Amino acid sequence: MKIYNIAVVGCGQMGEAHIEHIYYKPNVRVACVCDRDIERARFFAHKYNAASIETDAQKCISREDVDIVIIATYPSSHLELLKLCIEYKKHVICEKPITTTLEDGEEFVRLVKENPQVKVLVGHILRHNETYNRVAKMIQEGAIGHPIIMRMSQNHHTLNWPRYLNLIKETSPIIDCGVHYFDVMQWFTGAKITSVSGIGMRTDSDIPEGKHNYEMITAHLSDGSIGFYEAGWTKTISSDNMKEFVGPKGSIRIVYRKDRHTHQEEGDLIEYYCLEDNSYRTINVVAERKPTGLQLDYLIKMIEEDVPAFPSIDNVFDSFKVALDAEEFIRKNNQ
Numbered sequence: 001m002k003i004y005n006i007a008v009v010g011c012g013q014m015g016e017a018h019i020e021h022i023y024y025k026p027n028v029r030v031a032c033v034c035d036r037d038i039e040r041a042r043f044f045a046h047k048y049n050a051a052s053i054e055t056d057a058q059k060c061i062s063r064e065d066v067d068i069v070i071i072a073t074y075p076s077s078h079l080e081l082l083k084l085c086i087e088y089k090k091h092v093i094c095e096k097p098i099t100t101t102l103e104d105g106e107e108f109v110r111l112v113k114e115n116p117q118v119k120v121l122v123g124h125i126l127r128h129n130e131t132y133n134r135v136a137k138m139i140q141e142g143a144i145g146h147p148i149i150m151r152m153s154q155n156h157h158t159l160n161w162p163r164y165l166n167l168i169k170e171t172s173p174i175i176d177c178g179v180h181y182f183d184v185m186q187w188f189t190g191a192k193i194t195s196v197s198g199i200g201m202r203t204d205s206d207i208p209e210g211k212h213n214y215e216m217i218t219a220h221l222s223d224g225s226i227g228f229y230e231a232g233w234t235k236t237i238s239s240d241n242m243k244e245f246v247g248p249k250g251s252i253r254i255v256y257r258k259d260r261h262t263h264q265e266e267g268d269l270i271e272y273y274c275l276e277d278n279s280y281r282t283i284n285v286v287a288e289r290k291p292t293g294l295q296l297d298y299l300i301k302m303i304e305e306d307v308p309a310f311p312s313i314d315n316v317f318d319s320f321k322v323a324l325d326a327e328e329f330i331r332k333n334n335q
Contacts, residue, residue, distance in 0.1 A: 003029050004300060005065050007090075009057050009081060010072035011035035011044045013163070014095050014123075018070045021293035023048040027300070034060035057081060062088045068299065071095060074170045079104045082111060082120070091119040093299055096179050097320055098122060100171060105320050112313045119302040121295065121309050122316045126180050127187070128294045130287035131268040135245065135252055139188045143272065144247030148189065150227030151244040152181050155237045164233040168207055173231035174198070174215040174330070175323040181229045182219070182326075183311060183319035188245065191223035193322045200330040203234045210331065217326045250274045256289060 004027055008015050011033055023030050030050040034057055035041040041053040054060040057077075061069055061084045071081045071094040079099050085092045098108045112120045126132045139148065154177050158164045167176060186192060196219050200212030207213050214232035221227070243254040255269040263269075267286035274281070288294070301307050 001027055002304075003027055005029050005031035005067045006070060006296075007032040007034065007060050007063065007066045007068070008044070008050075008070045008072060009034045009060060010070075010074075010095075011037070011040045012072065015044070015070070015072035017290050018072055018093070018292045018296075019044065019048045021288070021291070022296050023050075025293065025296075028296075031065045032060045032063060058084055061085055061090055066090055068093070068296075070296075074167075075176075076100050076170060079108050082108060085120075086111060086115045086118050089118060091299060091303055093121050093123060093295060095123045096316070097171065097175050097323065098316060099320075100175075102321070102324055105317060105324075109313050109317050119299060119309075120313070121299045121302065122311070122313070123292075123295065124180060124183050124311050124316060124319075125290050125292065125295060126184060127311050128291045128298060129289070130291075131254060131270065131285045132184065134283065134285055135254060135270060136188050138252060138270075138272070139245060139247075140190065143249070143274075144245060144251055145249030146189075146247060147221070147224035147226075149246040150185055150188070150225065151242060151246070152184070152227065153230035153240055153242045154181075155230065155232040155240050156234075157237055157239045158233050158235055161235055164213070165206060168211055168213055168233065172200075172212060172215065172327055173233050174200075174217055174229070174326050175320075177231050178215075178217065178229055178323045178326065179316075179319045181227075182322040183315060185219060185221060185225070185227045186315070186318060187311070189221055189223055189225050191221040191225060192318070193219045194222050195220045196322060196326040196329060197333075198326050198330045200334050203232075203236070212330065212334070215326075215330060219322070219326075249276065257287075258289075 033044040033050040034054040069090045099105045198217040200215040216230045245252045251273045253271040266284035270283040272281045
């Protein structure tokens, strides 16, 4: 069994979401953890048995004992870190969104395509979530008919406001989280998003001018399907996570394990309503909400078997471009 030496760049929330699911794998050695905050890096190294720490990303990435780099930093740094990984021939898992601008996003995609020897998997984690894969299969096999309505929300009651405020300065809810769900809309239907519109609002005075911490987007797809996605990071909004898909033959709703009133030990709940016989079916799926371990397994499969990325870099860019278009619509129409 080949042992892969992993470096994690960025010891924040997403860095931990990755490392906590991979450090104990028999084919993984955590070679290095890197963060500008050396105390944070030391904490990660101690908690997850990393062999070394760095505060300089180039020193971390260039190490001879590193095979794979997990980029878990703010998106404004992703492009430069990708360039270093390509320079030093390190395979990559990069958190989404890929960058903060269209131009940088286009360059990111170009570099991935021009350097196929470096395997790059962007962290669209829902593509590796068993619950979402099960629902995708049901919809694609016609369980609820066609076209469909997609109703999705992800609101955070932000108890750690400084963290979210820093993230808002870097990106927005509709870009940071929305790329997942614009990808879901296109993945589940096999159609393309053709237009978006939306609204946004600043709910707190310390949010920079021109930024929003609450946004709602509507989307039309090429197959006649429609969807909305609502995302808010505020001190006062109720946290919720609605995922419902409605068609002429029925509907499907995802209830995460943590939101179930009973039987949480059974995992996530898929509620399926069939109009033809007026019946409800419940499907239990044991799935990790953020299966970063499975995502790493897939990258290793890309390395060893040369399978294509899932999602492809074109899929990634499509959802990124939709998110940017949505943000631009809000900026122009919510003066």
